[in-house]
Amino acid sequence: MLRRVGLRGEAAIVGIAEYAPQRRYSGPRRFMLEQWADLAALALADAGLRPADVDGLVCANVRESEQFVPSTIAEYLGWKVNFAERVDLGGATPVGMVWRAAAAIELGLCDVVVCAAPGRPTPSLPPDQPRMWSPFGASSNVMGSPQAEFDIPFGNVAQNVGYAMIANRYAHEYGYDPRATAKIAADQRTNANAHPDAVFRDVPITIDDVLASKMVADPLHVLEIVMPCAGGAAVVVASKDVVRRTRKRPVYITGFGEHLAHKTPTYTEDVLHTPIGPAAEQAFSMARMKRSEVDCVQLYDCYTITVLLSIEDSGFCGKGEGMRFVAEHDLTYRGDFPVNTHGGQLGFGQPGLAGGFTQVTEAVRQVRGEAGDRQVPDCEVSYVSGTGGIMSEQTALIVQGG
């Protein structure tokens, strides 16, 4: 018997808030709980909802609390919630938050869920205070961690080299067109140039600029790699009943998927069949939608190779055809396959863990028709991906206008 998996498509994103990304943050430093309260207030105002309406929250880390994060946030904001989650999926977290919120709503647990990820600098703390981040980035150097024992001692740390090794493996199996991966960065930059808040709004780049930029880890050039910035975002997800009293066009969550099997790519069975494959398959089948029905895609883009693999493994072209697909399609907001219409994190900015929210908020703006100069005409459906670690965990989301 076939098991019916998933959502009925009755929960919608009804509010968003996003701090404009900044390469050099000039504003006041705020604790993450303070940023959480601020972002939540802005997102609720966008939705036209009141704090008393909130009965669910989804968070990630906050610097002020190592544990008991959801209850700390609920208390700080004065919320009483029936559903509280802390998501730990790296860059896949924001998409993971949104589908969890939708699922909790469809289960009937709650009606209004706020998801947020602050990403502005926090006040500097006295030296006796615990450090929030490991000096080895996303790798754990704590004794007993497999990374500490088998990866970090070789210098296999942070993300660049992991993605570079995936790109080289791709080159070996399917061939590599450096102009195609560079085109991803260049096309997305064209999109960023049409977004008033993008950190690179004033700086166009060409394929040749990308190829002439510094090589960081072969074959990845510096212009193919995200640079961190300050920012942050929040999203309000609400039930069908609540949607009626919100202000903006509801953006329904009709499909999602999530898949993960490794932390370090060394130990995965096939590094080129990425987790977004099964995640996307589930999302599209849940939404009962074909790839061709998607009007724009917002793909997590920590690196250009991430976008390439996400186009392929999400099923927009065949395996091994990604380079040709990118070369033959216009990925800009004016193009025949619009990708990361806000510029992606490569062009808009990567505000820490909130980086993945930039793809969610852009999908919402496109479906609402609020994307200004970069608006994709008649945008009804957007596909969003999230990626954490080194293609370690990936999440997929399909949103549709109501």
Add this chain to the structure above:
Amino acid sequence: MSTVPLPRPRPIEATEPFWSALRSHRVVLQRCGACATWIHYPRRRCTACTSEDLRWEEVSGHGVVSTFTVARQPTHPAFADEVPQLLAVVELDVGVRVTTTLTGVDPADVHIGMAVVPSFDDGDDGVTLLRFTPA
């Protein structure tokens, strides 16, 4: 000179036989006594069948480069003296893959599929790292 100390492995009880073999310039890996699956890194239970009957077997340590990259910027300040870092994943002939670095080879000469053999790097701290060099 980098002033940041290099991160070094700290073997735990479950992994000690692996490290102790490397000290004597041998490579041993875990193999499941119940289902014959090779396992790396070492664990307490088989990832395929959950058996605790994991046995240590010596292997040649020969393998091929599964993928690699040349890091032109240090991946962490501790590795500043090693740039360009020649990071690789090597697939051993029994099928498991290990994170490593390549030594004794010009970065321009490295290619995926290249046959490699162990190059035991004995540290002052009594830990030997399993690096690889062209066969």
